[in-house]
Amino acid sequence: MSRKRVAVLISGRGSNMAALIEAAKDKSYPAEIVLVLSNKADAGGLVTARDNGIATEIVDHTQFGKDRVAFDAAMQSKLEAHRVDLVCLAGFMRLLSPGFVDLWQNRMLNIHPALLPAFKGLDTHARALTEGAKIHGATVHFVVPEMDAGPIIMQGAVAVRPDDTEAALAARVLAVEHRIYPSALKLVAEGRVRVVDGRCLIDGVAVPDAAALVPSA
Numbered sequence: 001m002s003r004k005r006v007a008v009l010i011s012g013r014g015s016n017m018a019a020l021i022e023a024a025k026d027k028s029y030p031a032e033i034v035l036v037l038s039n040k041a042d043a044g045g046l047v048t049a050r051d052n053g054i055a056t057e058i059v060d061h062t063q064f065g066k067d068r069v070a071f072d073a074a075m076q077s078k079l080e081a082h083r084v085d086l087v088c089l090a091g092f093m094r095l096l097s098p099g100f101v102d103l104w105q106n107r108m109l110n111i112h113p114a115l116l117p118a119f120k121g122l123d124t125h126a127r128a129l130t131e132g133a134k135i136h137g138a139t140v141h142f143v144v145p146e147m148d149a150g151p152i153i154m155q156g157a158v159a160v161r162p163d164d165t166e167a168a169l170a171a172r173v174l175a176v177e178h179r180i181y182p183s184a185l186k187l188v189a190e191g192r193v194r195v196v197d198g199r200c201l202i203d204g205v206a207v208p209d210a211a212a213l214v215p216s217a
Contacts, residue, residue, distance in 0.1 A: 003029070003030055003031055003032045003189070004030060004031040004032070004085040004086050004188075004189040005031075005032060005034045005082070005083055005084050005085045005086070006020070006024070006031045006032065006033050006034060006035075006084065006085065006086045006087070006088060006185065006189075007033075007034065007035040007036070007037055007078075007079055007082060007084040007086075007087050007088070008020060008021075008033060008035070008036050008037070008045075008049075008087075008088045008089075008090050009036075009037050009038070009039075009075075009087060009088070009089050009090065009092040010036060010037075010038050010043050010045040010046075010090050010091055010092055011038060011039055011040055011043055011091055011092050011093040011094070012040070012043055012044060012045065012091050012093075013043070013044040013045055013048075013091070014036070014043065014044065014045020014046075014048060014049070014090055014091060015045075015090075015091075015174065015177075015178065016088075016090040016091065016111050016177055016178065016181050017033075017036060017045050017048065017049070017088075017090040017091075018045070018048050019177070019178040019179075019181055019182055020033055020088060020090070020181060020182055020185060021033050021048070021049070021052050021054065022182075023182035023185075023186070024182075029182075029186065029189075030186055030189035030190045031086065031185055031186070031189040033049075033052075033054055034054070034055060034082050034083075034084065035054065035055050035056070035057060035078070035079070035082040035084060036049035036054055036055070036056050036057075037056070037057045037058070037059065037075060037078055037079070038056070038057075038058055038059075039058070039059055039060060039061040039071075039092070039093075039094055040058070040060070041058050041060065045090075045091075046058075055082065057078045057082075059071065059074045059075050059078060061094055068094075068095065068096070068097045069097050069099065069100075071094070072096060072097045072099070072100035073100075075100070076100065076103065085107065086107050086108070086109070086185070086188060086189065087104055087107065087108040087109070088108075088109045088110075088111075088181070088185060089108065089109065089110040089111070089143065090111060090181075095147070096143070096145075098145040101143055101144060101145050102145075104143070105142075105144075106142050106151075106195050107188075108142065108143040109140055109141070109142060109143065109153065109181075109184065109185060109188065110140070110141055110142075110143050110148075110150070111138060111139070111140050111177050111180075111181045112124075112138065112139045112140075112141065112148050113125065113138050113170070113173050113174070113177065114128065114136065114137070114138070114139065115135065115136065115137045115138075115139060115155055115157060115210040115213070116139040116141060116148055116149075116152060116155075116210070117148075117149070118133070118210070120147060120148035120149070121147065121148065124136075125166045125169045125170045125173065126166050128160060128169065129160070129164060129166060129169065133160050134159070134160055135157045135158065135159055135160060135210075135213065135215045136157070136158055136160050136169060136173060136215075137155055137156050137157035137158055137173060137176055137210070137213065137215070138155065138156055138173050138176045138177045138180060139152055139154075139155045139210075140152070140153045140154045140155070140180055140181055140184035140185075141153055142195065142200070151195050151198055151199055151200045152199075152200060152207050153184040153187065153188065153193055153200050153202075153207065154180045154183060154184040154187070154207065155180070155207075155210055155213060156176035156177075156179060156180045156213070156216075157176070157210070157213040157214070157215035157216070158172045158173055158176060158215050158216050159215040159216065172216075176216070187202055
């Protein structure tokens, strides 16, 4: 089976991008990272991509004002030029237009630092601590027009410790992100994930709810 061609969209250092690149170095992995695209020319992840021999592109969102559709169209042209099959968002800090999202329906993945549907949006670790969450974690999901609301592909949980700081909790969750994102992309690239009635099935089995997860220490 030919490997799926993947683009990773970043806005910063791209630590999850780096995890995907590392996984794809294994020739048996069903996806290859063929493009890293950023909306910021100074994104640190671009250096990592170039150091690994991966093509990079920059589409500066500031050149488009508030015209998200034109910005997304410029990105789409880059993705088409590199014959991309799947898109992974990795700290890409731009809201995407519904039309662009629809073009990549069930082919665009995102990683979110919380156990969705809990703690959508920003500042997830601080909010988890403030609200006294007992478990926290990360979620890989397909992207839909509504933010952080797409079908869940995979989740990983950590236990929230009584003495946790935001930074300590974030570090443990980031380790989970680096583990589950390559695993989720692998499942999608292998064609093992189907979306039925808004929920992901893996090999025909529904992805379990977050409440069923056993957190790591």
